[in-house]
Amino acid sequence: MLRKLFLLMMPCIIFVIRRSKAATVSPECVCEVSAQNIPRIIYYIILKMPILRESRNTLCCSPRLQKKAYQNKVTGVDPDRNAHEILQRFGKRHSLCHYTIKNNQVYIKTHGEHVRFRIFMDAFLLSLTRKVKLPDISFFVNLEDWPLEKRQASEKPSPIFSWCGSNDTQDIVMPTYDLTESVLETMGRVSLDMMSVQGHTGPAWEQKISKAFWRGRDSRKERLELVKLARANPDMLDAALTNFFFFKHDESLYGPLVKHVSFFDFFKYKYQINVDGTVAAYRLPYLLAGEGVVFKHDSIYYEHFYKQLQPWVHYIPFKADLSDLLEKIQWARDHDEEAKRIALAGQRFARTHLMGDSIFRYYFKLFQKYAELQVTEAKVRDGMDLVEQPKDELFPCARKKVRDEL
Numbered sequence: 001m002l003r004k005l006f007l008l009m010m011p012c013i014i015f016v017i018r019r020s021k022a023a024t025v026s027p028e029c030v031c032e033v034s035a036q037n038i039p040r041i042i043y044y045i046i047l048k049m050p051i052l053r054e055s056r057n058t059l060c061c062s063p064r065l066q067k068k069a070y071q072n073k074v075t076g077v078d079p080d081r082n083a084h085e086i087l088q089r090f091g092k093r094h095s096l097c098h099y100t101i102k103n104n105q106v107y108i109k110t111h112g113e114h115v116r117f118r119i120f121m122d123a124f125l126l127s128l129t130r131k132v133k134l135p136d137i138s139f140f141v142n143l144e145d146w147p148l149e150k151r152q153a154s155e156k157p158s159p160i161f162s163w164c165g166s167n168d169t170q171d172i173v174m175p176t177y178d179l180t181e182s183v184l185e186t187m188g189r190v191s192l193d194m195m196s197v198q199g200h201t202g203p204a205w206e207q208k209i210s211k212a213f214w215r216g217r218d219s220r221k222e223r224l225e226l227v228k229l230a231r232a233n234p235d236m237l238d239a240a241l242t243n244f245f246f247f248k249h250d251e252s253l254y255g256p257l258v259k260h261v262s263f264f265d266f267f268k269y270k271y272q273i274n275v276d277g278t279v280a281a282y283r284l285p286y287l288l289a290g291e292g293v294v295f296k297h298d299s300i301y302y303e304h305f306y307k308q309l310q311p312w313v314h315y316i317p318f319k320a321d322l323s324d325l326l327e328k329i330q331w332a333r334d335h336d337e338e339a340k341r342i343a344l345a346g347q348r349f350a351r352t353h354l355m356g357d358s359i360f361r362y363y364f365k366l367f368q369k370y371a372e373l374q375v376t377e378a379k380v381r382d383g384m385d386l387v388e389q390p391k392d393e394l395f396p397c398a399r400k401k402v403r404d405e406l
């Protein structure tokens, strides 16, 4: 009895400790403590080892699916037709994974050259099927940066799952591989994860530097423009490139290249700039989770949660061509209380919608919705291989036969 009580309480205690930096714990957060999947992550923290034998409880609470993921897009999913059509349209020039989940087992066939990123999807599907019973489904995952489906809603778009969406495509958007991996590897990875950001939000608001901050590589022209802007306005904006890869390296215009800065040091500054790179900048969840106010670049790219983010509530928007950025920074300087409120609302958003439990529930709900639309059976097709669960060698449960010495 006592042990049971302890086990029940432990996640709550740790949960509260980990979030003690939050000024208030919203009722939603408290509700989430009881979600079945939270303790898994907590045990992971306590034991510092992967938990392999996970229960198959169904996830509770309903996640808020990004409406655009389904609205007007996919009217009926026909795995037979997709197997043929998607491969014909995209299989030659792009890198795709064709998955079938049958009886909660994961099967895969990859298409295309660059399929290294399947590891993220494989790992997540295996993790999800250890936790819940997924419906039988068959679907395609686009392993590249850019979304693929350019057909309009009226032209029968093919259902393709992608990590990033754009205003001119119809792909079904999942949480990015980066965020997904951050969830799977919580506390176990050397790079960023959503949990670690909770404990590294920098000095209190009042002690933060009232400047905008940005570091990154040159993966979009606007990033170069941002650096130029910073060089002309160093009292407002500290922005520098850490790497040249996409554009010709012109030190006189965009230099000097600077060393990497720990992401946690970003939060010494009040104003955090989010400018897109090749696609959406996948750092946005981490920036929101920190305690600076996020300035978000308007762009055609979006992640699974953007539709729920509101300008002037969770972030301060600025134009695609950066023409109003300085003005917006000045606004924040002149309206410190409001800027702080936006910073905290953004943080609350991240804590409510972008932590591990939300990501798991988002995927689960997404696959459920998808299954409801399937009009033919999901089949394990020729050439598909079973993706096996990792071997449970840390906790071998089967008792080995030992000689009876006692």
Ligand SMILES: *[C@@H]1O[C@H](CO)[C@@H](O)[C@H](O)[C@H]1NC(C)=O
Residues within 6 Å of the ligand: 167, 298, 299, 300, 320
């Ligand atoms: C993309 O679409 C969103 C939502 O409809 C809109 O707010 C945004 O301004 C668009 N961005 C661009 C650059 O077209």
